[in-house]
Amino acid sequence: MNKDDRIFIAGHRGLVGSAIRRALVANNYTNTIVRSRGELDLRDSAAVEAFFQEQAVDYVFLAAARVGGILANVRYGGDFIRDNLLIQTNVIDAAYRNGVKKLLFLGSSCIYPKHTKQPIREDSLLTGPLEPTNLPYAIAKIAGKTMCDAYRQQYGFNSFTVMPCNVYGVNDNFDPDNSHVAAGLMRRLYEGKVAAAPEVTAWGTGVASREFIDADDLADACIFLMQNYDDGGMINGGTGEEVTIRELTELLAEVVGYGGTIVWDHTKPDGTPRKVMDVSKIQAMGWRPKTPLREGLEKMFAHWLTPQGQTVLRTFTDG
Numbered sequence: 001m002n003k004d005d006r007i008f009i010a011g012h013r014g015l016v017g018s019a020i021r022r023a024l025v026a027n028n029y030t031n032t033i034v035r036s037r038g039e040l041d042l043r044d045s046a047a048v049e050a051f052f053q054e055q056a057v058d059y060v061f062l063a064a065a066r067v068g069g070i071l072a073n074v075r076y077g078g079d080f081i082r083d084n085l086l087i088q089t090n091v092i093d094a095a096y097r098n099g100v101k102k103l104l105f106l107g108s109s110c111i112y113p114k115h116t117k118q119p120i121r122e123d124s125l126l127t128g129p130l131e132p133t134n135l136p137y138a139i140a141k142i143a144g145k146t147m148c149d150a151y152r153q154q155y156g157f158n159s160f161t162v163m164p165c166n167v168y169g170v171n172d173n174f175d176p177d178n179s180h181v182a183a184g185l186m187r188r189l190y191e192g193k194v195a196a197a198p199e200v201t202a203w204g205t206g207v208a209s210r211e212f213i214d215a216d217d218l219a220d221a222c223i224f225l226m227q228n229y230d231d232g233g234m235i236n237g238g239t240g241e242e243v244t245i246r247e248l249t250e251l252l253a254e255v256v257g258y259g260g261t262i263v264w265d266h267t268k269p270d271g272t273p274r275k276v277m278d279v280s281k282i283q284a285m286g287w288r289p290k291t292p293l294r295e296g297l298e299k300m301f302a303h304w305l306t307p308q309g310q311t312v313l314r315t316f317t318d319g
Helices: 015-026 045-055 070-075 077-097 132-155 181-194 215-228 245-256 280-284 293-304
Strands: 007-010 059-062 102-106 159-164 166-168 199-203 212-214 234-237 261-265
Touching: 007 015, 015 166, 015 215, 045 077, 059 077, 059 215, 070 077, 070 132, 077 102, 077 132, 077 159, 102 132, 102 215, 132 159, 159 215, 166 181, 166 215, 166 293, 181 199, 181 245, 181 293, 212 215, 212 293, 215 234, 234 280, 245 261, 245 293
Parallel strands: 007 059, 059 102, 102 159, 159 234, 166 212, 199 261
Antiparallel strands: none
């Protein structure tokens, strides 16, 4: 990408999209293009087509999606698969037909099989059953990745997929029903602190392990790949380090200053038992994350307490 290329960030108000926008602006890219959902509903194929015809976009970061944690996925599976299929289908197709040079599609590590070999390699996709609690979302993301591959093969469209691990950070979604694990736990623990609650309940057993990447690090990885990666398919973006949910919860309690007891509700699901990415492919290209987990969580918490941070209760990352 040249500094004056026209770069569309789909989902610029969400966790990853906003981080990509900050990183591009900080690196003097002068032609970033953004639209709120009120200005451009990515589920509307005619509106998306008109947008690409008018804007002469050169590069696309497709970070827009309907997202959420276990509870939201279980409750709103129909919405998740419908909206994500519409968003990604419309953007990928219109981008190709209107001469976009390269498109990066942001996937999710939940598309990998529930019990796949760890750390998870890119070629593990479709080698086993998926985690049932987020099946509709995962199927939609698999479809988006497959569409990028098919358009590359049939039409020569330069599109590829980045598969991130669990993302957290500035501008995260703290809604109690729709948040991911780090933000949801942070909110619950902070509210417990404010209320001087003697205990706070966390879902599951705490033994499941996850890998977490700060959104600003993921944005850096996405821009790095847009500049340096042309092989298609997909590539994992993560830290290669894992932490149990119990360890994460204890760390979050320290970050927010909650000193009470954490009670584990074993009637609630753990989700996939273990999920850590094989990041040898991106590391071999020379990219490494910069933000330790505690430092990233402290930055996330500090931002959430600001007036700006208190406005991020959203479901759609393109909102």
